[in-house]
Amino acid sequence: MLKIRERHGLDDLGISFHDYETTIQWSYNADSWFHAASTMKLAVLAGVFRQWARDELALDAPVHVRNRFTSIVDEQPFMLELGGSDSEVLGNLGRAMPVRDLAYQMITRSSNLATNLLVDVIGIETIQHALAELGIDGIRVLRGVEDQLAFDAGLNNEVTANGLARLLRIIADGRAWSPEASAEMLRILLDQQYKSGIPAGLPSDARVAHKTGNISTVDHDAGIVHLETRRPYVLVILTRFAPDKARSAAVADISRDIFKTLAGPSAG
Amino acid sequence: MSEEGLKVVDAFDLDDELRSLLRPGEMVRDAHERRHRLPRYFYEIPTYEAAKQIRLTPNFHLNELIRVDLKEAARAQTYPRYVPCAVRALAFYLQRFRDQLGGSVHIAVNGGYRSPGHKLAVAATPHMWGTAADIYRIGNTILKDQESIEKCNRIAREVSDDFWAMPYGHEIGRADDHVHLDLGYLVIIPREISEDRMELPQLQPRFAIEERRRGDRRVSGEGAELETDEIAGSVREVPDEA
Numbered sequence: 001m002l003k004i005r006e007r008h009g010l011d012d013l014g015i016s017f018h019d020y021e022t023t024i025q026w027s028y029n030a031d032s033w034f035h036a037a038s039t040m041k042l043a044v045l046a047g048v049f050r051q052w053a054r055d056e057l058a059l060d061a062p063v064h065v066r067n068r069f070t071s072i073v074d075e076q077p078f079m080l081e082l083g084g085s086d087s088e089v090l091g092n093l094g095r096a097m098p099v100r101d102l103a104y105q106m107i108t109r110s111s112n113l114a115t116n117l118l119v120d121v122i123g124i125e126t127i128q129h130a131l132a133e134l135g136i137d138g139i140r141v142l143r144g145v146e147d148q149l150a151f152d153a154g155l156n157n158e159v160t161a162n163g164l165a166r167l168l169r170i171i172a173d174g175r176a177w178s179p180e181a182s183a184e185m186l187r188i189l190l191d192q193q194y195k196s197g198i199p200a201g202l203p204s205d206a207r208v209a210h211k212t213g214n215i216s217t218v219d220h221d222a223g224i225v226h227l228e229t230r231r232p233y234v235l236v237i238l239t240r241f242a243p244d245k246a247r248s249a250a251v252a253d254i255s256r257d258i259f260k261t262l263a264g265p266s267a268g
Numbered sequence: 269m270s271e272e273g274l275k276v277v278d279a280f281d282l283d284d285e286l287r288s289l290l291r292p293g294e295m296v297r298d299a300h301e302r303r304h305r306l307p308r309y310f311y312e313i314p315t316y317e318a319a320k321q322i323r324l325t326p327n328f329h330l331n332e333l334i335r336v337d338l339k340e341a342a343r344a345q346t347y348p349r350y351v352p353c354a355v356r357a358l359a360f361y362l363q364r365f366r367d368q369l370g371g372s373v374h375i376a377v378n379g380g381y382r383s384p385g386h387k388l389a390v391a392a393t394p395h396m397w398g399t400a401a402d403i404y405r406i407g408n409t410i411l412k413d414q415e416s417i418e419k420c421n422r423i424a425r426e427v428s429d430d431f432w433a434m435p436y437g438h439e440i441g442r443a444d445d446h447v448h449l450d451l452g453y454l455v456i457i458p459r460e461i462s463e464d465r466m467e468l469p470q471l472q473p474r475f476a477i478e479e480r481r482r483g484d485r486r487v488s489g490e491g492a493e494l495e496t497d498e499i500a501g502s503v504r505e506v507p508d509e510a
Contacts, residue, residue, distance in 0.1 A: 061338040064377040066404075067412075068445050077438060079445065094376035094404025094446070096337050121338065 001028055001254065008250035014238035016165035017258060020172075020231040027162060031138065034238045036157035037213030038110045039220050042167055043141045043157075044118055046134065046176060047127035048103050049185055053177035057122065059103075059184075062096035065089060069116050072124070072142065073149040080146050086113040107211060108191045112145040119144040134170050138163015161236040164222040168209075168234045172224045189224070197221030198235055201255030217243050221251045225259075233262070274311040274322065276353065276458045289344050289385035296384065298392040299441065304453040306384060307397055309461055310350035319349070324359035327366055327373075333359065333380035333398070340378075341385035351381045352398035353456040361451060362401055364427045369420070371407040376446065379403065392453070400450035411447055420447040 005013045016030040051057035067079050067090075082090055089097065089111050097105075097114075099121065106114040119127070127141045138160035143150045150156075167176075171189075174182040189209035198221045199208045210223025222236040235258060237251045279292035292308040311330075313319045319331035333355055336345060344350075358380075366373045379402030382388060382395040394400035403420070404411055411417050414436050421433035424447070434441070434448035457463065 057338075062336075062377065064337040064339070066376075066445065077440070093410055094374060094379070094402075096335070096377040099338075 001257070004250055004253050004257065008239075008241070008248040008253070009245055010239050010241050010248075010250055012238075012240040013250075013254075014161035014236075015254065016161035016236040017233065018165060018169060019233040019262065021233065021262075030161040030165070030236075032238075033140075033158045033160055034220065034240055035215065035218050036139070036141070036159040037215045037218050037220060038112075038115075038145075039159050039164055039211055039213035039222050039238075040139070040141050040145075040157040041106050041110065041115050041213075042164065042211045042222065043127050043131055043139050044115055044122075045103055045107060045185055045188070046167060046171075047122045047130040048099060048118055049181040050130040050133070050177055051122055051126060052099075052184075053181045057099060059100035060098045063099060063102055063117055063121055064096055065092045065094065065113070065117065067093065067113060069120065069144060069147070071147050071149040072155065073147070073153050076149065078147065078149070080112050080116065082113060085109045086111045089113045089117075104188050104191070107188045108193050110194065110212065116144040116146075131167075134167065134176065136163055136166050136170075138166060159220075159238070161222075161238050164236045164238075165234050168222060168224050168236070172209075172232065172234060186224070192223075196249075197251040198223045198225065198237065198255040200249070200252035201257070202259050203227070214247060217241060219247050219251055221255070230262075274313065276461065277310050277312050277350065278461070279308055279310050279350065282350070285343050286350065289341050289383050290350060291384045294384075296392040296396070302392075304392045304397075305455075306392075307352035307354065307455045308463075309353050309455075309457055311353055311355070313347065313349045313351060315347050324356050325363035328359045328362055330355070330359075332375050333401070335375070335377045335380060336382060336386065337377050339387035341383060344383040344385055353458055354451070354454045355381060355398035357451060357454060357456060358399050358401060361428060361431055362449075365424055365431070365449065368423050368427050369406060371409075373401075373403055374405045376402045376404045379446075394450035394452055394454075397453050397455065399452065399454045400448065403447040403449070404445070412445055414444075417443065417447055424449050 012032065014030055014032050014034060015028040017026045052059055068077055071078055088109065089105050090113060102114040102118050105111040106118060124141060131139050140158045142155045142157055170176050171182050171185050176182040176185060186209050189211065190207055192210050194212045197212050198210055199206060205228055207226040208223045210221055213220040218240050220238045224232050224234050226232045237254050239250050279287060279290045291306050294306045295303045296306060297303055313330065319334060320329060322330040324330055334349060334351055362373060378388060381398040384396050389396055417436045424431045424433045430451055432450050432452060434443045436442060436444060438444050
């Protein structure tokens with residue numbers, strides 16, 4: 001790991017690993033806080049399904065699609081700079097999308113627009129309640145995405161590798177409020193479209209329920225790895241690098257390294 | 269079906285839950301602390317199918333003016349639903365706006381009538397009177413820049429001085445991602461209505477239209493029914509073209 005960290009010039013690295021096959025747990029710098037980037041969407045997903053499990057939110061409830069949000073700092077309105085990952089949601093501007101579809105777009109395409117719409121629906125406090133109820137203290141969600149005033153005020157969403165791993169284990173165990181809620185979250189996570197992180201270090205038949213997160217200085221991936229021949233494992237890899245450095249393949253390399261260790265020397 | 273097929277109700281005669289949501293005759297303050305009296309007379313829309321069929325103008329059906337999302341109180345989304353009678357005036361002006369514009373006008377979800385129980389109803393807004401429309405797209409064009417929004421606003425003002433268009437801007441009370449048009453706090457009292465609350469409804473039938481069309485409206489299967497067809501993905505968008 002240290003060689004990979006050095007090779008990719010990472011400023012910081014956090015890893016949390018739990019293997020359901022061997023029950024081995026291993027971590028590196030796993031309680032260090034990182035900017036969450038889009039891994040915070042796992043917490044939003046948990047908040048949505050908490051409300052669903054409590055019958056306080058229907059997954060087919062319509063949500064008005066609009067690109068206008070309110071800063072947590074001074075309640076000033078702001079708009080997101082929309083990218084390709086928002087295209088599906090943006091196509092419904094002025095119309096409504098069901099909560100379920102927004103949750104799907106938030107995770108599988110990492111849509112910031114879907115994320116902020118869902119944060120508006122359930123509220124930040126609900127997300128914090130959800131994390132507290134699950135006993136997770138390694139994820140801090142204070143705001144939605146691209147709230148620049150909040151960012152400038154130092155109000156950021158943060159995660160630790162252990163925090164994300166704990167949430168993923170609870171989902172994998174079917175203990176996120178109900179087996180049904182957990183299964184639904186897992187189903188969405190398995191459809192992740194961005195595969196340059198953990199999946200890139202695995203055989204092509206591996207299925208990974210995961211969420212990526214990257215901004216100019218961090219590149220993360222947090223997932224549950226399902227392989228044909230063994231029980232799954234949970235792996236969270238958080239990386240931080242200097243702003244002038246390009247995003248590297250560090251996450252994929254670490255994922256590959258761990259897979260090879262588990263599979264033995266014969267693994268490709 | 270035309271609006272004549274709609275029953276007019278005095279919201280004071282509705283059940284407790286609906287009255288608490290619609291708050292007929294109550295005074296509410298707008299963002300400038302001005303006080304306005306909420307409407308009392310509503311059209312009753314028996315089913316979603318009826319809402320789709322009722323054509324208020326050549327290009328606007330009633331369902332286009334009552335689309336809401338989960339911010340609306342569940343009871344206010346359940347059929348039979350209620351919309352202030354002034355909605356027909358809104359449709360009239362929107363039709364003139366559409367004719368002037370020469371393109372289809374899409375009223376957004378939450379962009380037409382919103383009950384006072386809607387979560388966006390923090391202060392009085394003409395949306396609670398059924399006299400406001402939020403438009404995010406004209407035809408296939410999304411209104412997201414100053415030029416397109418101000419062009420629509422200009423056309424709306426040309427249509428009638430009665431139409432107020434929210435100015436373009438980023439601050440509260442301005443719009444930078446849609447066109448907002450409204451007729452103010454307009455109330456329509458149907459001519460067959462007597463406004464005397466002392467009259468007993470059962471002795472003084474006031475629903476002349478209802479009496480004529482009762483058979484048409486009370487179709488089997490009406491009742492609790494949430495509309496679903498405006499949810500993207502699962503359903504189709506109903507355009508405002510006839």
